[in-house]
Amino acid sequence: VAQVPGGELLTSDQRQSIDRARTEASAASGLDFHVYVGGSGGEDPRAAAHRLLSTLPRAENAVLVFLDPAARALEIVTGSTAHRRLDDGACSLAALSMQAAFAAGDLAGGLVHGVHQLGDHAQQPASLHTGTP
């Protein structure tokens, strides 16, 4: 089977909206959101996701959304600092809604909404009156 350039299965519009969702979630929450779409290299998807997380800069503050479409596998892994703001329950909720979109064949839409959902959940409430004595 011929290799297809990576961008062709997600249109450039879709890739842009995924990247925008990631940037917005990062800005809203202060966590570093990363999205990976690709194979697990024969590894267990969860192990592959954890391995990729450890290669990220500031991994303890990172949230990695790992999607292996061929294995129909989705993993959301959080670094130790990020985990305090984004607990496993919130990750499960986002994973559920993304799973529903993926099952309907909508990779890009599921990613965009899932990342937004994670970012909203990790959002810091604005601290009031801390600037005034």
Add this chain to the structure above:
Amino acid sequence: MQVVALTVVLAVTAVASVAVAGPSAASPPDTWPDSNAMSPLNALLLFGGGVLAAVLVITVLAMAPSTAKVQRHRPGRDWETESLWFGGPNSELVAQPAAGSHPALESSSARTGTAAIGQTVEGGGAGARW
């Protein structure tokens, strides 16, 4: 009853207008140039060919996008491409301190700094299969 009457009147009018009609009494003015009559073949080409060409062009324009559509991935099929990163190991950090957050609160997380690669950093997460 009124409907029947109306129908009869309309039918009679229609039939009469065709039956009674004769050739036009007026002839074209003599000053008009005497052009050659168009042959039936020319007329067909002019009035039929143009319409056909328009239909053809519109059909092609309508069908072109769907035939040129890029191949989409279906879940479960092999991912035959190189992987895609949004963010990723080589990215510049994107997280900005949330608007309105207090600098003193940020510094505590900043102090933990960069973890060595391979160090255990996992906090948690969730997974799903479909």
